[in-house]
Amino acid sequence: MKNKVAGIAFVLGSIYYLIGEAISAAFFNDSLINTYLFHTISELGIPNVNSPFSFLMNSAFILIGLTLMFGNFYKFKDYIIRNRVIFLVLTLITSFGVIIVALIHGGNPLTSGYHASGAVMAILGGNILLVLISKSMAEFEIYQKITLVLGLVGIISFWVMFFNMESMWMPVFERLSVYTLILWSFITGLFLVTKTLNTT
Numbered sequence: 354m355k356n357k358v359a360g361i362a363f364v365l366g367s368i369y370y371l372i373g374e375a376i377s378a379a380f381f382n383d384s385l386i387n388t389y390l391f392h393t394i395s396e397l398g399i400p401n402v403n404s405p406f407s408f409l410m411n412s413a414f415i416l417i418g419l420t421l422m423f424g425n426f427y428k429f430k431d432y433i434i435r436n437r438v439i440f441l442v443l444t445l446i447t448s449f450g451v452i453i454v455a456l457i458h459g460g461n462p463l464t465s466g467y468h469a470s471g472a473v474m475a476i477l478g479g480n481i482l483l484v485l486i487s488k489s490m491a492e493f494e495i496y497q498k499i500t501l502v503l504g505l506v507g508i509i510s511f512w513v514m515f516f517n518m519e520s521m522w523m524p525v526f527e528r529l530s531v532y533t534l535i536l537w538s539f540i541t542g543l544f545l546v547t548k549t550l551n552t553t
Contacts (some may be wrong), residue, residue, distance in 0.1 A: 356549040359428035363542030366420025367535045373413030377406040393524045394531060395459040395468065414455035418475075420538060422448040428545065435489040443482040447534075450474025476527075479534045480507030496544050500537060507533035 374397065378388040381396075382403040396403070397410040404410070425444040433440045453471025457464050483504030487497045507530045514526035 354549075355428040355431075356545045359424045360542045360545030360547075360549065362420055362427075363424045363538045363545065365542075366417050366424075367538040367542065370413040370417045370535050370538075373409045373416075377404060377410040377413075380404070380406045389524075389528070391521060391524055393459075393527050395454065395472065398455060399458045399460050411455040414451050417535065417538065418448040418451035418455070421451070421479075421534075424538075424541070424545075429541065432491070433486065433489045434491050436485055437489070440482070440485060440489060443478055443485060446474050447479040447482055450476075450478055476511050476530050476534075477508070480504045480511060480530065483507065483533065483537055496540070499540060503533040503537050507531075 374394065377397040378392075379385055381388045381392065383392060388397075394410070398404070398407050398414065400407045422444060426441070430437065430441065450471045450473070454468060454475060457467045457471060459465050459468040461468075481504070483500050485504075487493070487501035487504060490497055510526045510529035510533070514523055514530060517523055517526065
């Protein structure tokens with residue numbers, strides 16, 4: 354039963370995030386394509402005239418953070434047989450980082466440092482978490498291999514973004530490093546639900 358509950362939470366959390374971002378982007382003060390290519394996800398969460406659906410983007414940040422915390426602590430931790438303490442610590446760092454991004458917005462010189470710290474916690478911490486997960490389970494099969502690839506892609510994308518903050522393509526690398534976590538959440542939900550079906 355725990356597998357099913359956690360699995361559904363992971364799937365719904367990831368879908369809500371993608372829908373929340375898509376709606377926020379659709380109503381952003383630019384074309385949809387330009388918004389995805391040239392505007393960061395954080396911009397969608399800043400409450401101003403450019404982003405009338407910023408509340409939806411911020412709710413998506415909060416929900417995906419809570420989803421990760423709930424899913425990992427409620428059930429997924431049972432599949433971690435090595436490095437469990439580090440797994441739990443990185444889960445908290447990532448989850449709180451995403452929530453900080455939602456509550457403390459970028460673009461304000463007084464708070465941008467906190468927002469940036471939350472983003473690093475969420476993105477870098479989250480992708481390191483994926484690499485750790487892939488190496489901390491009992492098996493190293495297709496799920497673990499996908500998790501490892503996602504984590505490595507996310508870390509590489511983060512560093513490319515970090516050293517090219519002034520590039521017009523920075524938002525693309527930002528999204529690549531974030532979407533690895535969202536995709537992992539969806540895949541993990543399916544993984545847990547499949548485990549439920551296999552035991553019934």
